[in-house]
Amino acid sequence: MEQDTTKLYTFLIYSENVPGLLSQITAVFTRRQVNIESLNVCASSTPGAHKYTVTANCDERMARILTAQIEKRIEVLQAHYYTDDQLFINETALFKLSTPVMLKNPDVGRLIRFHNARIIEVNSTYAVVEITGITNDILSLFDALKSMDCVLQFVRSGRICITKSRVEHLDEYLAVREAKRNALLKN
Amino acid sequence: MEKITGAEALMRALEHEGVDVLFGYPGGSIMPTYDALYDHKKTLNHILVRHEQGAVHAAQGYARVSGKVGCAIVTSGPGATNTVTGIADAMIDSTPMVVICGQVGVAMLGTDAFQEVDVVGITSPISKWSYQIRRAEDVAWAVSRAFYIAKSGRPGPVVLDFAKNAQTGMVNYEPADVDFIRSYDPEPDVNMADIERAAKLINASVKPFVLVGQGVELGNAQEELKTLLEKADIPCGTTFLGLSAIASDHRLNMGILGMHGNLGPNVMTNQCDLLIAIGMRFDDRVTGNLATYAKQAKIIHFDIDPAEFNKNVSVDLTVLGNCKTTLAAVTKLVDTAKHTAWIEGFKPYAEKEYNKVIDRALHPTEGPLLMGEVIRKVSEAANNEGILVTDVGQNQLMACRYFKFTKHRSVVTSGGLGTMGYGLPAAIGATFGAPDRTVCLFVGDGGLQMTIQELGTIMEQGAPVKIILLNNNYLGNVRQWQEMFFAHRYSFTPMLNPDYELIAKGYGIPAKTVIERQDLDAAIAEMLATPGPYLLQCAIKEEDNVLPMTPPGANIDEMLLEIK
Ligand SMILES: Cc1ncc(C[n+]2csc(CCOP(=O)(O)OP(=O)(O)O)c2C)c(N)n1
Ligand SMILES: [Mg+2]
Numbered sequence: 001m002e003q004d005t006t007k008l009y010t011f012l013i014y015s016e017n018v019p020g021l022l023s024q025i026t027a028v029f030t031r032r033q034v035n036i037e038s039l040n041v042c043a044s045s046t047p048g049a050h051k052y053t054v055t056a057n058c059d060e061r062m063a064r065i066l067t068a069q070i071e072k073r074i075e076v077l078q079a080h081y082y083t084d085d086q087l088f089i090n091e092t093a094l095f096k097l098s099t100p101v102m103l104k105n106p107d108v109g110r111l112i113r114f115h116n117a118r119i120i121e122v123n124s125t126y127a128v129v130e131i132t133g134i135t136n137d138i139l140s141l142f143d144a145l146k147s148m149d150c151v152l153q154f155v156r157s158g159r160i161c162i163t164k165s166r167v168e169h170l171d172e173y174l175a176v177r178e179a180k181r182n183a184l185l186k187n
Numbered sequence: 188m189e190k191i192t193g194a195e196a197l198m199r200a201l202e203h204e205g206v207d208v209l210f211g212y213p214g215g216s217i218m219p220t221y222d223a224l225y226d227h228k229k230t231l232n233h234i235l236v237r238h239e240q241g242a243v244h245a246a247q248g249y250a251r252v253s254g255k256v257g258c259a260i261v262t263s264g265p266g267a268t269n270t271v272t273g274i275a276d277a278m279i280d281s282t283p284m285v286v287i288c289g290q291v292g293v294a295m296l297g298t299d300a301f302q303e304v305d306v307v308g309i310t311s312p313i314s315k316w317s318y319q320i321r322r323a324e325d326v327a328w329a330v331s332r333a334f335y336i337a338k339s340g341r342p343g344p345v346v347l348d349f350a351k352n353a354q355t356g357m358v359n360y361e362p363a364d365v366d367f368i369r370s371y372d373p374e375p376d377v378n379m380a381d382i383e384r385a386a387k388l389i390n391a392s393v394k395p396f397v398l399v400g401q402g403v404e405l406g407n408a409q410e411e412l413k414t415l416l417e418k419a420d421i422p423c424g425t426t427f428l429g430l431s432a433i434a435s436d437h438r439l440n441m442g443i444l445g446m447h448g449n450l451g452p453n454v455m456t457n458q459c460d461l462l463i464a465i466g467m468r469f470d471d472r473v474t475g476n477l478a479t480y481a482k483q484a485k486i487i488h489f490d491i492d493p494a495e496f497n498k499n500v501s502v503d504l505t506v507l508g509n510c511k512t513t514l515a516a517v518t519k520l521v522d523t524a525k526h527t528a529w530i531e532g533f534k535p536y537a538e539k540e541y542n543k544v545i546d547r548a549l550h551p552t553e554g555p556l557l558m559g560e561v562i563r564k565v566s567e568a569a570n571n572e573g574i575l576v577t578d579v580g581q582n583q584l585m586a587c588r589y590f591k592f593t594k595h596r597s598v599v600t601s602g603g604l605g606t607m608g609y610g611l612p613a614a615i616g617a618t619f620g621a622p623d624r625t626v627c628l629f630v631g632d633g634g635l636q637m638t639i640q641e642l643g644t645i646m647e648q649g650a651p652v653k654i655i656l657l658n659n660n661y662l663g664n665v666r667q668w669q670e671m672f673f674a675h676r677y678s679f680t681p682m683l684n685p686d687y688e689l690i691a692k693g694y695g696i697p698a699k700t701v702i703e704r705q706d707l708d709a710a711i712a713e714m715l716a717t718p719g720p721y722l723l724q725c726a727i728k729e730e731d732n733v734l735p736m737t738p739p740g741a742n743i744d745e746m747l748l749e750i751k
Contacts, residue, residue, distance in 0.1 A: 015370065016369070020308075020311065023308070023311065024311050024312070027311070027312050061497075064497065065494075065497075065498060068493060068496070068498075069494050071493075071494070072492070072493075072494045074316045074336060074368065074370065074371050075370050075371075076370060077370045174369070177369050178369075180367070180372075181367050181369070184366060
């Protein structure tokens, strides 16, 4: 039998802030039959640069190809792929729970405390609970609450993460490019 | 400073880029630009095509032979969607081209306005860059950036979606010169350590073999390639797009790679100890079954596009950069060598292919005309100095096999996309890109009809395209596959043909039909002696096959020399 070599890779992509890039990036995945599991887009700490955090299941060869094809798009500054051990990872989830059910069943409150989740709003109809953590923790809380029949709404964010590496690849890249620009200007 | 319209700014920006020929077709959303063009007819030679697909293919043909950026200009909506095939073709074949499409004004965008279509959305996945110009102020910058992206690094098509209000808006025009984009590095620095590693592998190799791709032509590295091959005495094979990067008769040129290539280079791919791929992308038509492809060899890949490395074939060493630079650097470090025995080893395969296939294709004594003999005779009559343009199908495979090359940038064919209908308009473009050369188009009866309306462009321009119609009354290439792999079931490949001579004459193009072998030489001579365009129809054996052939998915060294 063929060994399953797929795992969850996280792609960190930096781009110039131009419209239309998101669809170019997602097209690189879909064309190669790779489903995107989660996606987060925001401004990065580098002025003018946007950061895309994408997770997807694939094998390493595919991760490499996807990264190269993404980086090939003109306005993409850099793309890298990572495994979980190379990253600090976080996700956020929000639950809207039924207050009457919570009052009836004290296990709900215990469960929320056990998972270090936070109640951020309560009224007589519903309570809003927030949790940050990794996917598995969030999903186990969801499953437990679901079994207690109190979940009115649930939403989970895409993964966000920071690399553990001591090297800031983007800054290095931008410094090299800036040097090249200056060299060109001199000529 | 006087203010000018965005449309006028486009004209000046194109002139600033050195554009001298535009292939196009007008319409509502691009009318302000066509109005500006009216005053620039002296500098910007606009060629009115008969269908927008013709404009893009003509721009491609122009770019391929000239090395300059081809330029097409069309209206919005259907004008723009008619260019899609050519854009995709240019993308996969790395052809530098800028396509300017009209677009409705920004106030109308997203309203399903008349002839509005999401051009950037449609073309982004099939172009190197696609951009919507929404303000007249952006014209100079966008045009300069478009040309820079199209021609730098690995070349490709760029689309400018030119909103109507940006054409009519007023601007203080100043030319722009984009030669740097922070997020795009078309000329990566050469890594000397990789160069040294490559030289070491080459020096240690006993049976080295080079795969020559179009990258050598795109990088203008034909001389650098030749110097390397001769110094280290390395035999090579070429892809279709790399055909004219080295003279056909060079002693180290062993022929064509891939499915319908030559036996020797394909067999030796699986016998060499070092495979050196230069500016090629290991297309499946070149490699056959990847599981058995060159497994015995170490592989070095020279390319300017890092995304091509380890995409289809895992390699031992990658050398990133323009091969003009990297080949020259490696050549300095390689030893002068002789690989006489290894090179001699190609001979038996060449002889076998000659006896079983080539001799029969070139020197038949009876029966109807064959494609091979027609092609070789045209090539020789043009001194082997002509430009070969092909359509797609058996005519293409045969033309690439039997046309001969002594000059660079001499092959214009749709390699990656295999676009029927490409040939005729691409040949028109080639006559503008290389006005001093003989442009020979080989086209099938199927493909000619896909863009046959461009005969009108040829008529109007007097474009000196020598059209050799290889008429076999079949969609021949598909028929061959049906014969070989679908039990002779000719599902919709026989075709009732019109009187092509009459059609050509309707367009005022001199034409002749050859049926008998004895009339062929004179007809070719007449075609070449006739100034301007000419259509030579050859009645080709109907059920002939292109051989040798590696069946799809088979091992590349297992070529069929005959069909049982
Ligand atoms: C636009 C397009 N449609 C369909 C095909 C599939 N196709 C490849 S070769 C071929 C037959 C071409 O027939 P013809 O132009 O007569 O050339 P021949 O093979 O007979 O020389 C077809 C239909 C294609 N390559 N391009
Ligand atoms: Mg045919």
